[in-house]
């Protein structure tokens with residue numbers, strides 16, 4: 037697909053989001069709209085300066101696309117400045133990384149996934165048995181499938197797998213991201229009040245009845 041920011045590297049998180057949307061056969065237009073609407077720190081925590089450039093890039097790219105124009109010099113400049121600002125964040129992350137005992141505790145009874153109450157011990161045991169990665173772990177233990185959808189436990193689970201299996205964390209990966217879209221049963225739509233506006237919203241036509 038054509039991304040709004042053509043010369044900016046795609047973050048691993050964003051790439052996973054694209055892969056997931058492709059797997060679900062979302063149309064290119066839906067994918068573009070979805071990516072365009074993610075700006076600022078919703079696109080990953082990079083700090084205030086990165087968030088500001090994210091917003092500028094998203095807004096400018098959307099405007100250029102609507103006008104059918106090619107990426108402008110401003111867009112390229114913002115992308116370069118964003119990359120530069122992101123380097124500082126990487127440095128801070130490395131410098132102030134919490135100790136491994138916090139990121140991947142040794143105590144087996146510590147809860148790693150709070151939503152599904154999955155312990156560190158259960159995750160380490162699965163890691164020893166050869167689980168391939170966080171997504172397989174989801175199907176085995178349900179970690180990452182709670183109300184927060186892995187937002188609170190993804191990093192811990194990846195660290196635990198990497199630490200137990202002696203693999204780099206980049207190779208272990210993380211949960212596949214799910215777009216915040218929920219299926220709606222037809223019964224719920226049918227139960228809506230049948231006002232002219234509601235009928236138009238669902239059918240796209242103005243009914244006489």
Ligand code: FES
Nearest residue numbers: 149151182186189
């Ligand atoms: S903490 Fe694991 S799914 Fe919420």
